[in-house]
Amino acid sequence: MSDIQSVMHENRVFTPSADFVKQANVSGMEAYQALCAEASKDYTGFWGRLARETLQWKKPFTKTLDDSNAPFYKWFEDGELNVSYNCLDAHLAASADKTAIIFEADDGVVTKINYRDLHARVCQFANGLKSRGIKKGDRVVIYMPMSIEAVVAMQGCARIGAIHSVVFGGFSSKSLHERITDAKASAVITADAQMRGGRTMPLKPAVDEALTLGGCESVHTVIVYQRAACDTAWDASNNIWWHDLVAGQESVCEPEWVGAEHPLFILYTSGSTGSPKGVQHSSAGYLLGAMISMQWVFDYKASDIFWCTADVGWITGHSYVAYGPLAMGGTQVIFEGVPTYPDAGRFWKMIQDHKVTTFYTAPTAIRSLIKLGGELPKQYDLSSLRLLGSVGEPINPEAWMWYYNTVGGARCPIVDTWWQTETGCHMIAPLPGAMPIKPGTCTLPLPGIMATIVNEAGDEVFDQHGGFLVIKKPFPSQIRTIWGDPERYKKGYFPEEMHGAYLAGDSAHRDEDGYFWIMGRIDDVLNVSGHRLGTMEIESALASNPLVAEAAIVGRPHEIKGEAVVAFVVLKGARPETPEKAREIAEILRNWVAKEIGPIAKPDEIRFGENLPKTRSGKIMRRLLRAIAKGEEITQDVSTLENPAILDQLKNAVR
Numbered sequence: 001m002s003d004i005q006s007v008m009h010e011n012r013v014f015t016p017s018a019d020f021v022k023q024a025n026v027s028g029m030e031a032y033q034a035l036c037a038e039a040s041k042d043y044t045g046f047w048g049r050l051a052r053e054t055l056q057w058k059k060p061f062t063k064t065l066d067d068s069n070a071p072f073y074k075w076f077e078d079g080e081l082n083v084s085y086n087c088l089d090a091h092l093a094a095s096a097d098k099t100a101i102i103f104e105a106d107d108g109v110v111t112k113i114n115y116r117d118l119h120a121r122v123c124q125f126a127n128g129l130k131s132r133g134i135k136k137g138d139r140v141v142i143y144m145p146m147s148i149e150a151v152v153a154m155q156g157c158a159r160i161g162a163i164h165s166v167v168f169g170g171f172s173s174k175s176l177h178e179r180i181t182d183a184k185a186s187a188v189i190t191a192d193a194q195m196r197g198g199r200t201m202p203l204k205p206a207v208d209e210a211l212t213l214g215g216c217e218s219v220h221t222v223i224v225y226q227r228a229a230c231d232t233a234w235d236a237s238n239n240i241w242w243h244d245l246v247a248g249q250e251s252v253c254e255p256e257w258v259g260a261e262h263p264l265f266i267l268y269t270s271g272s273t274g275s276p277k278g279v280q281h282s283s284a285g286y287l288l289g290a291m292i293s294m295q296w297v298f299d300y301k302a303s304d305i306f307w308c309t310a311d312v313g314w315i316t317g318h319s320y321v322a323y324g325p326l327a328m329g330g331t332q333v334i335f336e337g338v339p340t341y342p343d344a345g346r347f348w349k350m351i352q353d354h355k356v357t358t359f360y361t362a363p364t365a366i367r368s369l370i371k372l373g374g375e376l377p378k379q380y381d382l383s384s385l386r387l388l389g390s391v392g393e394p395i396n397p398e399a400w401m402w403y404y405n406t407v408g409g410a411r412c413p414i415v416d417t418w419w420q421t422e423t424g425c426h427m428i429a430p431l432p433g434a435m436p437i438k439p440g441t442c443t444l445p446l447p448g449i450m451a452t453i454v455n456e457a458g459d460e461v462f463d464q465h466g467g468f469l470v471i472k473k474p475f476p477s478q479i480r481t482i483w484g485d486p487e488r489y490k491k492g493y494f495p496e497e498m499h500g501a502y503l504a505g506d507s508a509h510r511d512e513d514g515y516f517w518i519m520g521r522i523d524d525v526l527n528v529s530g531h532r533l534g535t536m537e538i539e540s541a542l543a544s545n546p547l548v549a550e551a552a553i554v555g556r557p558h559e560i561k562g563e564a565v566v567a568f569v570v571l572k573g574a575r576p577e578t579p580e581k582a583r584e585i586a587e588i589l590r591n592w593v594a595k596e597i598g599p600i601a602k603p604d605e606i607r608f609g610e611n612l613p614k615t616r617s618g619k620i621m622r623r624l625l626r627a628i629a630k631g632e633e634i635t636q637d638v639s640t641l642e643n644p645a646i647l648d649q650l651k652n653a654v655r
């Protein structure tokens with residue numbers, strides 16, 4: 001842990017205004033502390049109460065937590081419910097006419113859909129899935145652009161108890177193939193193309209290619225939503241247009257009542273080793289987490305216009321687009337395009353046009369918008385905003401201050417939310433009507449989330465040096481297992497030294513107020529533009545190129561993206577002789593990685609060496625590579641290095 005140091009020091013404190021406190025769902029610090037005290041006193045009683053009050057059950061549960069086979073926890077196990085029922089049917093009696101989704105397409109065309117119509121469309125689609133023989137427990141891969149249909153697809157699966165696995169539209173056919181085969185999917189739902197930044201980008205070809213890569217025999221249906229009028233290759237044996245699938249289907253579909261622990265979805269994410277892991281979430285515990293965090297952290301009100309900019313391909317788009325806002329009966333904005341098209345004022349214009357009250361985005365987006373037009377928000381009326389949120393990576397104080405002042409008019413609290421694909425919902429975040437906030441810290445754990453910081457031996461530490469972030473007790477929204485690999489789940493998240501606590505994989509420290517400061521990952525996982533990338537995944541992708549003998553990946557701080565990907569590569573032949581040749585091969589390799597994983601994983605920089613710095617036992621010394629990538633002088637001990645001359649070669653390598 002010695003090299004972990006916080007770079008952030010912050011003394012500015014922003015206390016919520018009296019008006020905000022007055023109207024808040026959790027109003028004042030005492031109210032927050034009372035919830036925490038309730039959870040401490042009777043942990044399962046606390047979660048049991050919330051689950052009864054928040055969710056609509058077909059069959060009530062009698063036992064809150066079964067921890068007899070830890071860490072394979074079961075929550076509310078004998079209860080039965082349906083997630084789509086909770087998100088749609090639950091609102092029909094009182095607010096069928098309320099707008100559920102305001103969809104703004106890339107070209108600015110706006111479509112609104114109310115709860116009645118959304119319910120009907122989900123039912124029709126669910127009936128369509130059933131007509132293709134898709135049933136409870138089947139896995140369905142969704143590879144779609146941001147759209148009402150993507151949400152309908154997810155909700156449709158939930159309605160019939162099929163387990164969806166959404167794959168981000170920016171992933172390559174190979175990544176898609178890896179996920180289809182791991183999940184043994186029965187069906188894939190996709191679109192002919194996606195529209196981003198004024199361009200039509202075909203999506204279905206990646207599905208077609210993935211299905212030719214072998215091992216996809218389980219896929220018997222490919223449903224294609226027609227987004228663009230582009231030519232689409234067609235395999236009549238298993239392809240069906242979305243509009244043909246739903247044509248003539250009933251707009252009523254009795255939900256499949258499932259046990260609380262029935263898997264709602266699998267979402268693949270990067271780990272420090274091996275292939276991406278399928279994080280499996282439950283139905284009831286997951287939905288409870290999404291809803292309770294909407295109430296506590298987003299201070300959700302029926303009058304809100306909520307906008308989370310995340311893609312449904314990520315966990316944020318699951319919890320705060322596809323499920324949380326709908327379960328609350330809220331109105332939300334969904335955006336197809338990119339924040340910079342037609343210009344860097346797009347987000348601000350959309351906030352103005354749709355009168356957004358709650359805006360949730362990532363620091364990388366904020367930093368790039370500052371760079372492209374720091375004054376632009378002033379040209380728009382952003383007075384509808386009342387709350388801002390940040391997610392995915394630490395937000396640096398400068399970006400925080402700009403967000404607070406220029407976007408939020410020094411009026412809106414910022415909720416900096418720390419959580420992960422595995423946790424399902426916010427874990428450490430301000431309850432905005434309760435705690436004062438400081439730029440750069442996600443503040444305190446949610447009530448009932450027993451987060452703390454420990455050292456290597458698993459003992460709690462409270463000092464400024466920090467340690468590993470863990471969650472001591474199981475909580476309803478947590479990962480249940482890694483799909484098909486329970487051992488990896490157990491070993492990775494509950495190593496013995498942690499005495500049963502969930503090891504998050506981040507390091508953190510606490511300040512004098514007990515606020516948590518996230519310092520970064522403790523494993524070989526990079527956070528590039530808020531996206532999680534495993535260094536091993538990129539290394540294997542590079543190593544599979546015929547030109548490459550060996551590759552090592554490290555991260556380097558990046559002004560906009562948070563972290564940049566730096567690759568050190570040893571070619572099979574000689575090092576490139578000229579800078580031109582080095583650049584040419586680097587470009588080939590960058591494109592190779594884009595094809596293997598997706599454009600988000602492309603190395604920002606590639607340096608060629610005759611070797612990599614290794615210890616005598618052959619271990620790559622990554623800390624030296626990190627220093628070189630950052631352009632730092634190497635002050636570390638290099639006495640165990642087998643080949644010290646390699647350092648100068650890599651330092652001076654053409655980039």
Ligand code: PRX
Nearest residue numbers: 391392393394416417418419420421518532
């Ligand atoms: O390192 C932490 C960082 O993102 C990781 C989780 O990534 P993922 O599963 O892709 O989920 C991202 C969206 C929830 C964490 O282990 N991270 C996430 N939120 C924050 C953060 N780091 C600092 N501050 C945050 N608010």
